[in-house]
Amino acid sequence: MSTALAPLDTARIRAEFPLLATPFHERKLVYLDSAVSGQMPSPVIERMAHYERFEHTNVHRGVSTLSQEATDRFEEAREKVRAFINAPSTKEIIWTRGTTEALNLVAQSWGRTNIQAGDELLLSAMEHHANIVPWQMLAAEKGATIKVIPMNDEGELLLDGLDELITGRTKVLGLTHVSNALGTINPVKAIVAKAKARGVVTVIDGAQAVPHLPVDVRDLDCDFYAFSGHKLSGPTGIGVLYGRKELLEAMPPWHGGGNMILSVSWEKTTYMGLPGKFEAGTPPIAAAIGLGAAIDYLAALGLERIAAHDAALLAYATEQLSAIPGLRIIGTAKAKASVLSFVLDGVHSHDVGSILDHEGIVVRAGHHCAQPVMARMKVPATTRASFTYFNDAADVDALVAALLKVKEIFG
């Protein structure tokens, strides 16, 4: 099987993840949980450690050479992110704590200035709570309403009714690029084009897309795009909001404090331009540099090769899991990223998860912060295996063997 995969040398790659070589419950660890958080390869960890050992200070702090160098590294990371998603300018790359904070920034800063009573916010049926709750908070505050783009049983958005769903009152569309619970890859470019034609601002949750697909925000033509470092082989505590310059410029700051101002007096305070306006306080500098290193690491592996590897592994896993009697895959869209959710007849996903854990296999069991998706699919929870560039066919085989053991225990 592995020979049929795109030529990623998984054995060599795995050597850069010490955790994968560390016994887990006296077994080989099989990490199928990169959709929860990706592991960091050694070069990323080393880069962050190097910063902390030899370069640590604060950024944007006056004349010290050390601070200037830290600022340069920090801004270089921003440029790496810009290039990674093909954004026009680093001014449009805002550091956040993660996807969640990026989406809250849009809802709070753009939303509170642009949404009024009676307006409509359109969200897809497969959003993560991070792209639901900030909009619900905004809608409650403003007296706006939320409408939902429905999906079919396969987990594909039903776009035939989109023209009717978008009304003269629709102001914003929140859409996930890849569903974390189902794996569906949404046709973002086509949906954005329709929304744009009707004057709707588009906010794309890219948390699960960037680890699997090359993303080009200019090609997608979206207004905002959010993602997290930790799902991209980088550290926690850092994420990105890309925003179209005209929109970001017109938006008020969200958090106030140091770093985001030009001058402060009791009479009048003026703000920095982009991106500083949205970056109050001391940022997670090592984390930003680490994310830059993660992007370098992925670029060296080759984003297209990663995508091909993930697709081949998903195909193999889908075929192998489908052969297990009583196993039902939840999310069978034609376009999917390597995220595989499933339920086993008569066995709750937490019981599946516990037994897999004992077998050394790390998966996610639960509602995946997407309770409306679980409700739509009429399951209380699912077990989810996600595959990335260091996984191989043997990992899929281990998963299958462990699932057979679950079935044996549960009879």
Add this chain to the structure above:
Amino acid sequence: MSGDPRELYQAVILEHNKKPRNFGKLAPCTHHAEGHNPLCGDQLQLTLNVEDGRIADIKFDGSGCAIDVASASLMTGAVKGRTVAEAEQMASEFRALVRGELDPAMPHHIGKLTLFEGVKNLPVRVKCAVLPWATLSSALKGEAQASTE
């Protein structure tokens, strides 16, 4: 986790999961509470009829994992006919058991429920086993909501 899952997923637990006892709702009832395990979304409703300080009848409803369902099924059977004070004593012994703080060889009042002892080796699952008991305590105290958080 050190324990073999087979130590936990014993025949009795699997059987109660498949065929839960006292499943459903009592209407009318004197006491009720809803239990939530926010981490995994398990939820459970308990309805009880307490007469003269004794649990005359009790039923549970809801959805959850095998540990949760079997625990609720066995709990309802164990506390039916007991006094409120006895049930509360059992609840505290059960909590101690799944946290590894009660030695089943020492005197206790929870009978065969000691078969949940294996949960102590699965810290992430302790809440599943405890949810029915936490909900029972809430119901007996007159609180409508219980949570394992």
